[in-house]
Amino acid sequence: MDAVSLNDYDLDKLNDKDKADLRQFLNNENQKARVQSTVHSLTDMCWKKCVTGAIKQGKLDTTEDGCIVSCVDRFLDVSNLTMKHLQNLRQG
Amino acid sequence: MNSESVKAEVIKQVRTQYAMNNARELIEKVNEHCFQKCIPKPGSSLSSGEQICFTQCMEKYMSAWNQVSTTYIKRLQREQ
Numbered sequence: 001m002d003a004v005s006l007n008d009y010d011l012d013k014l015n016d017k018d019k020a021d022l023r024q025f026l027n028n029e030n031q032k033a034r035v036q037s038t039v040h041s042l043t044d045m046c047w048k049k050c051v052t053g054a055i056k057q058g059k060l061d062t063t064e065d066g067c068i069v070s071c072v073d074r075f076l077d078v079s080n081l082t083m084k085h086l087q088n089l090r091q092g
Numbered sequence: 093m094n095s096e097s098v099k100a101e102v103i104k105q106v107r108t109q110y111a112m113n114n115a116r117e118l119i120e121k122v123n124e125h126c127f128q129k130c131i132p133k134p135g136s137s138l139s140s141g142e143q144i145c146f147t148q149c150m151e152k153y154m155s156a157w158n159q160v161s162t163t164y165i166k167r168l169q170r171e172q
Contacts, residue, residue, distance in 0.1 A: 006101060015095040044121055073167065
């Protein structure tokens with residue numbers, strides 16, 4: 001797959017509508033990338049907590065699967081709690 | 093190139109770049125965690141047992157990734 005190289009000259013050809021479209025597209029892609037990056041770090045963390053035994057099969061067993069769901073939900077609870085606590089500190 | 097085709101090219105290149113970054117991150121994590129799990133004492137070559145473990149670990153890590161992704165996205169939607 002060869003990427004066509006885009007130089008500044010090509011980018012100058014973008015009209016205002018296409019510039020706005022691209023801005024929107026980049027915002028969306030950045031948001032997706034942020035979500036994916038969180039998924040990577042949560043998987044890293046919850047794998048360590050939930051997959052503790054030897055690997056015997058390619059699928060998650062029900063205990064591991066449930067543990068991962070709880071791990072993600074509890075981590076997000078805790079991160080909400082941090083925000084709430086900080087807000088209280090600021091107002092207090 | 094006109095405006096339309098420049099836009100299409102930018103979109104294509106950004107998508108490819110993001111997909112590659114995502115894949116690279118996943119591969120790094122799989123290698124790290126599955127090496128840890130399946131090759132506790134590295135020998136002079138990979139044994140077939142280690143290879144089987146590694147393959148299963150890889151599949152398992154990807155299932156974990158998918159489960160985390162589903163759970164996280166559900167939660168994001170609930171909290172919006």
